[in-house]
Amino acid sequence: MDSYTFANEVDKHVGQRIRSRRESLKISQGRLGRQLGVTFSQIQKYEKGSNRVGAGRLYQIAMFLGVTPNYFFEGLEGEQGIEPQNSSTPSSVSPEELKALTDAFSNVDDKDTRASVVALVRSLMGEIEKRSL
The missing domain is CATH 1.10.260.40 (lambda repressor-like DNA-binding domains)
Known part of the structure; x- marks a missing residue:
C-alpha cells in the first residue's frame, strides 16, 4: 500500500x-x-x-x-x-460515567466555568501522578 x-x-x-x-x-x-x-x-x-x-x-x-x-x-x-x-480512557471509567460527565460539561454555558472544571481535573490528574511516583 x-x-x-x-x-x-x-x-x-x-x-x-x-x-x-x-x-x-x-x-x-x-x-x-x-x-x-x-x-x-x-x-x-x-x-x-x-x-x-x-x-x-x-x-x-x-x-x-x-x-x-x-x-x-x-x-x-x-x-x-x-x-x-x-x-x-482508564479502564475504571465506564462509558456511562463518561457520557454523563460529557453531557454535564457540554451543558455548562459559561466559558470560564468550563475552564475552571478542566483546570480542576488536570490538577487532580497531577496529584494522582505524584502519588504513583
Whole structure:
C-alpha cells in the first residue's frame, strides 16, 4: 500500500471513529460543528474521510467528545501491522460515567466555568501522578 492510499485509509478510519463517538453521545453534526466553529457539512466531510482533520481540530473534537486524540486511531493497523497499545480512557471509567460527565460539561454555558472544571481535573490528574511516583 503506498503512503497516499494509507493516509486516505487513516482519514476514513478517523472519520468513522468521530462519527461513532458523536452518535454514541447523541450529538448532532450541527452541534459538533457549532462547537468547533465549522458547518455541519464540514463535519460530514471529516466523518467520510474526504477532508483530513488537522491535529488541532482533532484535539478540539476529542475534548468535546470526552476522549483523548488516541481514541480516533484505535483499531487502526499501521503499515507494519503494529496496533496502538494505549486505551483512550482508564479502564475504571465506564462509558456511562463518561457520557454523563460529557453531557454535564457540554451543558455548562459559561466559558470560564468550563475552564475552571478542566483546570480542576488536570490538577487532580497531577496529584494522582505524584502519588504513583
